[in-house]
Amino acid sequence: MNFGDTLLRWWPVVTALAVMAWWVSKSISELKSHNDKQDTQIEENTKKITQLFTFFNDLTRRRLDKLDRLEDKDK
Numbered sequence: 435m436n437f438g439d440t441l442l443r444w445w446p447v448v449t450a451l452a453v454m455a456w457w458v459s460k461s462i463s464e465l466k467s468h469n470d471k472q473d474t475q476i477e478e479n480t481k482k483i484t485q486l487f488t489f490f491n492d493l494t495r496r497r498l499d500k501l502d503r504l505e506d507k508d509k
Contacts, residue, residue, distance in 0.1 A: 441448075
């Protein structure tokens with residue numbers, strides 16, 4: 435059996451393996467891209483949540499200060 439016969443006999447298998455390797459490579463690349471997008475979204479959401487906590491803490495501090503002033507007036 436020479437190389438030509440072997441190639442004719444095994445070309446579907448070789449082609450299938452090449453297509454599978456290409457598909458796996460493409461899928462991994464897409465997953466890396468998707469992970470990068472998720473990391474960016476997580477960082478942005480973390481900043482937003484931190485800002486919300488800051489606003490809430492400021493609001494609570496202002497309310498407590500106002501309550502202290504009202505209590506001091508009553509004395």
